[in-house]
Amino acid sequence: MSQSTRRGHTAGAFDIRVIIAALFGIYGVVITVMGLVATSAEDIAKAAGININLWSGIGMLIFAALFLLWARWRPIIVPETQGESSAE
Template sequence: MLFDIRTIVGALLGCYGLIVLATGLFYDNDLQEAKTGGININLWAGIGMLVASVVFLAWVRLRPVQVPPTVDTTPDASPTAE
């Protein structure tokens, strides 16, 4: 489960989402909101990233990777056409 790409993507989205969310909560000013039409875009983008992170990590938990059974590669005793 650790090396599943969904785990890595979910963890990265979670980390970036927390950083962007904190930026939106603590470092928001009127100049930045004027650029986005009065919307605190960092706040909403951070929330969106955290939601996507939860979706990815839930996907990993609910649908784990199924490892196929191993194939027997020993040569069999059946005659071959030559």
């Protein structure tokens, strides 16, 4: 069934994937900034030479972007109910 023949509207900002992407995006930005600014050489040495905050933050940002793309490419269609009409 094509997008134009479906009746209803998309969930938009109320799609759970958008909410999850927003949360991961916010945490991803915070952790990425912490990895760039507030990580000492001692912290990196404790993590076997890997800046865990930086890589975790980048991973969260990629995950958020994938969720947003998924929501954009495959939107959830909310069917119209009998009481709704577009002529009102």
